[in-house]
Amino acid sequence: MNIALQYCHITVNDVDEALAFYRDALGLEARNDVASGGFRWVTLGSAAQHDLEIVLSVPHAGRSQADGDALQELLTKGVLPMTVFSTDDLDATFERVRASGAEVLQEPIDQPWGPRDCAFRDPSGNMVRIQQKAKA
Template sequence: MTRMDIKLSQCFVAVDDHDQALAFYRDVLGMEVRNDVGFEGMRWVTVGSPSQPDVDIVLEPPLADPNASPADRQAVAELLAKGLLRGVIFQTDDCDATFERIRAAGGEVLQEPMDQPYGVRDCAFRDPSGNMLRFTQSRKR
């Protein structure tokens, strides 16, 4: 059997304010803006790390489905506001420096840098919409 070559292309992060999210992901995290599209009253902004040109993070409206009911939209917006939707884990060469840069820019700290038993040093923040973002650094064993 031939092995398939599958790679991550895009991931989606729900945001409730694209301008705030864009300022955070672009200006604080250093992501480049790759696309900014509006459709049917909604907006999608694609950002990504300059060092990973083939991986996109799409900042999308909560429950970006035009057929979703108002009740479902409200439920997802409430989960987002509580920070209960899944986040993104980024890899960094220097967890402590990354932490200081994001904290100095006003990032909401969830966890200061610490060594984890599973072999990484990491820290965590919330983005302006409440999503958890972790920044991990591999520890040399």
């Protein structure tokens, strides 16, 4: 039996603003754009992982008012779980994302536990880390 991750959700304040960051700055490809019940979900993916998609949606999309309000509060505080991407060229990826105007939280550094990484905030305040495996 095989099991694999298919979707990962990132809650954002504005889907179009987030799309510009994840598609244009990070280089992910937009795969699907679905409107339902007055809300919208956009999926993105990487050519390196054909079967995995990131879903961007606002806090109230598909949720009760109370749950959406609670999620919005966590998003506003900047305490939702971070997303970590990997790349084969961290320095080039860092420069591309920085050039987009994204807020830099950490420039590329070698971490004591192995990878070289950097960190940004997406337009909604979510932390996005990008890492490159340590060279052997």
